[in-house]
Amino acid sequence: ASLFTAIEMAPRDPILGITDAFNADQNPNKINLGVGVYYDDNGKVPLLECVRKAEAQLMEKAAPRTYLPIDGLAAYDKAVQALVFGADSAIVQEKRAVTAQAIGGTGALKLGADFLKRFSPDSQIWISDPSWENHRALFESAGFVVNSYPYFDAATHGVNFAGMLQALNAMPTGAIVVLHACCHNPTGADLNDAQWKQVIEVVTQRGLIPFLDMAYQGFADGIEEDGRVVRHFADAGGPLFVSNSFSKSFSLYGERVGALSIVAASTEEAARVLSQLKRVIRTNYSNPPDHGGQIVATVLATPELRKLWEDELAAMRVRIREMRQLMVEKLKANAPAQDFSFVKQQVGMFSYSGLTKAQVERLRDEFSIYAVDTGRICVAALNSRNIDKVVAAVAQVI
Numbered sequence: 001a002s003l004f005t006a007i008e009m010a011p012r013d014p015i016l017g018i019t020d021a022f023n024a025d026q027n028p029n030k031i032n033l034g035v036g037v038y039y040d041d042n043g044k045v046p047l048l049e050c051v052r053k054a055e056a057q058l059m060e061k062a063a064p065r066t067y068l069p070i071d072g073l074a075a076y077d078k079a080v081q082a083l084v085f086g087a088d089s090a091i092v093q094e095k096r097a098v099t100a101q102a103i104g105g106t107g108a109l110k111l112g113a114d115f116l117k118r119f120s121p122d123s124q125i126w127i128s129d130p131s132w133e134n135h136r137a138l139f140e141s142a143g144f145v146v147n148s149y150p151y152f153d154a155a156t157h158g159v160n161f162a163g164m165l166q167a168l169n170a171m172p173t174g175a176i177v178v179l180h181a182c183c184h185n186p187t188g189a190d191l192n193d194a195q196w197k198q199v200i201e202v203v204t205q206r207g208l209i210p211f212l213d214m215a216y217q218g219f220a221d222g223i224e225e226d227g228r229v230v231r232h233f234a235d236a237g238g239p240l241f242v243s244n245s246f247s248k249s250f251s252l253y254g255e256r257v258g259a260l261s262i263v264a265a266s267t268e269e270a271a272r273v274l275s276q277l278k279r280v281i282r283t284n285y286s287n288p289p290d291h292g293g294q295i296v297a298t299v300l301a302t303p304e305l306r307k308l309w310e311d312e313l314a315a316m317r318v319r320i321r322e323m324r325q326l327m328v329e330k331l332k333a334n335a336p337a338q339d340f341s342f343v344k345q346q347v348g349m350f351s352y353s354g355l356t357k358a359q360v361e362r363l364r365d366e367f368s369i370y371a372v373d374t375g376r377i378c379v380a381a382l383n384s385r386n387i388d389k390v391v392a393a394v395a396q397v398i
């Protein structure tokens with residue numbers, strides 16, 4: 001027997017499995033709502049104009065490809081801090097926040113997880129029920145026990161806030177709580193401001209460690225607006241972990257651009273934290289790739305490109321909102337017996353549509369419309385040409 005004889009096949013990634021099945025489907029009218037990607041109204045992943053222009057500038061410069069610093073491009077990290085904590089953040093000015101460029105939002109989460117495992121090895125992790133499908137595996141692979149707290153309320157299609165609060169109140173000091181800063185994936189259900197205030201109070205009072213995952217800044221209400229939860233947590237004093245990603249907001253999925261920020265209690269503490277975070281990076285992949293970080297840093301630091309980005313991101317946000325609105329209106333006309341108005345209350349790229357596994361299977365088998373078994377649909381994959389087909393099919397299966 002060789003080393004590999006006894007190795008079992010790993011389970012397929014449920015979401016990527018949907019894409020495999022979709023690709024194999026011969027129906028020319030097939031529609032994939034199972035993805036976690038923003039498509040424009042033509043059903044294409046956009047290349048943003050701000051990105052194209054920044055790349056043209058970078059090509060013109062033809063800079064050599066040396067190694068970046070362990071924690072990434074300084075200009076990028078600075079731009080991330082301004083975006084995440086606010087341009088005039090006292091925490092940033094006092095150098096209490098440290099930021100390291102990371103390999104996408106996933107890479108940022110993994111850096112945070114590895115760092116926490118070194119310095120808070122006995123803590124356990126709590127993620128929302130449900131959560132992004134990679135959260136559990138990612139923290140488990142860093143060596144943590146991962147628990148979940150109540151989050152989604154299927155009856156209201158919103159947040160089970162009482163359940164969530166009760167769970168937070170029962171967690172031991174030092175527990176690490178992963179929270180979606182905005183645009184909850186997979187449900188689309190976010191907390192309101194008053195609820196966030198309560199969460200921050202409990203987290204602070206009980207000495208829990210908040211880890212905010214912000215993969216969709218700018219997709220709910222706006223760049224500033226969506227960052228406010230991070231700011232309120234930072235104002236509460238820290239410690240605080242924030243992973244952010246530009247995969248969606250810059251449509252730079254394959255470039256793997258994200259960052260991990262950590263808020264400490266003092267400048268001196270922050271310096272020690274950064275030095276240890278660099279060790280985590282150094283022993284994982286040494287230093288991050290250059291190109292994506294250069295694009296984002298260039299766009300954010302160039303006023304005209306920044307304005308262009310804000311407009312392009314706003315267009316994505318508005319288009320998603322329009323699709324929510326249209327879907328609700330059209331379902332009301334086609335399937336008046338069932339209320340789908342909650343789809344308009346949900347935010348971001350996804351909706352827990354309330355469709356059952358059996359209904360999702362019928363959509364796939366009878367209409368070549370692909371969604372996640374849980375009923376999650378990607379609203380950002382709807383467009384003016386496929387929405388009528390989707391609505392007609394949903395009306396048939398419910």
Ligand code: PLP
Nearest residue numbers: 036104105106132185215245247
């Ligand atoms: N966190 C959440 C909640 C996400 O939805 C995603 C992506 O879908 C990520 C993290 C990972 O982002 P990235 O693709 O930049 O690694």
